Amino acid sequence: METLSLELPLKDPIGEGTSGVVYPLKTDDAFGRYVVKRMKKTQDQEVFAEEVRLLKLVSAEACDATLWDALTGATTWRTTALAPLGFTERHTWSAQLCAAVCHCHSLGVLHRDINPWNALLIQESGTWNLRLGDFGLAVPCSGDLQGIEAPGVAPLDASALTSLYSAPELGKRYGYPADVFSLGMTLLALWTERGEDDWHVKIGAVASEQGQWAFQRFGHVVVVVGDKVACGRALEFVTVAGGSLARRWLADRAKIRAPIADALKVRQPQAMSVPKDMANFDDADMAILHNLGIETDAVIHNARPGTLYDEALRYEKGSAILSTGALAAYSGAKTGRSPMDKRVVEEPSTIDDVWWGTVNMGLSEKSFSINRERAIDYLNTRPRLYVLDGFAGWDPEYRYKIRVITSRAYHALFMHNMLIRPTAEELANFGEPDYTIYNAGAFPANRATDGMTSGTSVSLNFATKEVVILGSQYAGEMKKGVFTIMNYLLPKQGILSMHASANEGEDGDVTVFFGLSGTGKTTLSADENRKLIGDDEHAWTDKGVFNIEGGCYAKAIGLTREKEPEIWDAIRFGALLENVVFDQRTGEVDYNDSSITENTRVSYPLEYIPNVKIPAVGGHPKNIIMLTCDAFGVLPPVSKLTPSQAMYHFISGYTAKVAGTEMGISEPTATFSACFGAPFMVWHPAKYAELLAEKMAKHNVNAWLINTGWTGGAFGSGHRMSLKDTRAIIDAIHSGDLAKAEYENFPRFNLQVPKTCPNVDAKILMPNKTWSDQAEFEKMSAKLSGLFKENFTKFQEGCSEDIRAAAPQ
Secondary structure, three states: OOOOOOOEEOOOOOOOOOOOEEEEEOOOOOOOOOEEEOOOOOHHHHHHHHHHHHHHHOOOOOOOOOHHHHHOOOOOHHHOOOOOOHHHHHHHHHHHHHHHHHHHHHOEEOOOOOOOOEEEEEEEOEEEEEEEEEOOEEOOOOOOOOOOOOOOOOOHHHHHHHOOOOHHHHHHOOOOOOHHHHHHHHHHHHHHOOOOOHHHHOOHHHOOOOOEEEEOOOEEEOOOOOOEEEEEEOOOOOOOOOOOOOOOOOHHHHHHHHHHEEEEOOOOOOOOOHHHHHHOOOOOOOOOOOOOOOOEEEEEOOOHHHHHHHHHHOOOOOEEEOOOOOOOOOOOOOOOHHHHHEEEEOOOOOOOOEEOOEEEEOHHHHHHHHHHHHHHHHHHHHHEEEEEEEEOOOOOOEEEEEEEEEEOOOHHHHHHHEEEEHHHHEEEEEEEOOEEEEEEOOOOOOOOOOOOOOOOOOEEOOOOOEEEEEEEOOOOOHHHHHHHHHHHHOHHHHOOEEEEEEEEOOOOOOOEOOOOOOOOOHHHOOOOOOOEOOOOOOOOOOOEEEEEEOOOEEEOOOOOOOOHHHHHOOOOOOOEEEEEEEEEOOOOEOOOOOOOOOEEEEEEEHHHOOOOOOOOOOOOEEEEEEEEEOOOOOOOOOEEEEEHHHHHHHHHOOOEOOOOOOOOOOEEEEEEEEHHHHHHHOOOOHHHHHHHHHHHHHOOOOEEEOOOOEEEEOOOOOEEOHHHHHHHHHHHHOOOOOOHEEEEEEEEOOOEEEOOOOOEEEOOOOOHHHHHHHHHHHHHEEEHHHHHHHHHHOOOOOOOHHHHHOOOO
């Protein structure tokens, strides 16, 4: 154990135990919340080291208050929460405490000191959640979950026992059931708000001097959660609220429930039912998840948006109906995807197909099973769950059935928008899904699980056809999880999956727009003169293209009706605005406010775009446009690509980040994402490039590179290309005028640039002519060229000589 000498800004102590005193550490929010434990004796260092090891194992956290504070109205609680405790808080905390004990035992950790002082309350996104803390008395335990004795664990000294909460056998032989006893006593305190000895009278128990407790009538303590009853005894373990410790149910629950509820004087919660109007269809199956081990009583299946609005407003802090009728939702700490936490299971059927590396990081089947069980355990603690069945892929021949299971109405509404919504007949005949997403994003991954590097995990198993999300409530993880699935399944059938938007002209001519986030892919595909097929994810078959999604997911930062009227008008009832700032009185959104995140988003169904094409399918593309936001100010506003250049730029997938978008960026930073979507690609990029080249050659498709970034200088000295000019260039492509234009060569990159373009000032078409300092332009051009060549080195092998020759000089 390392020893450090530190001066720490400590506040007043918040607790004192047998071996130490606990203080909150004064830090700013960026540093995080921590507590400091000062040991009372030097010889306690070994004890402290063991506690630290166990804390790391179970991922314990600092807290804002304790359960005891909440029950007694202590100062710590009163200063942070003024509302009295209600049924919802008690029910939620009961389930969370049960889950915490289940989690500890599943890791072989015996807590030995569960009580209201060690049940920590943490305020997260306006909601109080309960965590189990203080592992000062915790020990590793290898005994059977139902066993009495924990081999190798020494009896506790009487001075370490907590009155009323410690199981009697802790002074003798004991195992996991001792924690169940303490758990039950803590839950009893939570539900009855009693902390006196009259508890034992209430349940007919007698205590002797030796601490031998005789709970012959009901077992040691009975836990009532939802409509489940569980009983924990010191010498016999039964279940705890359906968590991972559940091994056998009480034989006859009906006979014991009434006297238990009466003895504890707790109003017995009624089993939750779902009225018919809470689902789109009357035949919603409440047992739809039982075969997965999920037995939550209220399962809201394919609910209409109005129902999901109601659920979000009732149960999810940060939800609000905005002035336009759209729903506002808050995703918590994660406001964007976590690509470094994505994992793909290494299993025999796909191990030779996957492009392993930083994009697709491997995960063992065992670790995936742990994550899946953790997600199911968490979902079992929720009083209500939302199930959304939908399709990925508008072409019925290639569509897949997706089932989403989540604890948040916000997530259900998001996927209601983003998946293709089944008709009543299709839902009735939906059957078993092809892939299932378990979204337990409100519950963290266990960092001690092999392959985990943080509390966030998005793991995909192609063998079991499942996605498990932990530690992130950002809805985009589900959308891109589905896209990743399609990026594996479709190319396997010779179909090109594309991170691209698409639209169709009056003559049926289709244009596909490839581009990374921020390049204008969504904006430019929404054209009032063309029908939108989709804004983000498509597939190209032997019949043509089809949209994979049922909705759009557009950036909302800086949104105005003047710039993007189709998107602006789509923000109405049924649309979902994510992480936006709005006026609490008027419901008006400030689209320029990035105080929560730069990545504010809006999700809405395809049908909200007035000129959308439904079904969202089209013929073979006539034009392919590759979008880049070049912040170096080097690339032309438009250039025509040869087939080899098209492959080179497709594999490169270039754009740039600019200062202010991420911490630490002070100058333009090149970003290369293979196939304009590397984080979602499963096969090697060459697989997608070969399919694109084959289809472009077969259907004689024109390819264009359009820069929506900077002109007249790099970011900071030049200015952004005007949306008006970019739209005029795309109009000229669609009309055929640009294909007939006279071209000149753009040096170093060898791109063919038109000399003129209708409705565009010819002076901006050749980039070097817009710079006042030609020497600075040449310097920046050489820099960008070098970045392209450096990036492409990892793709050299497997590419033809023609493609390699398309690199900048």
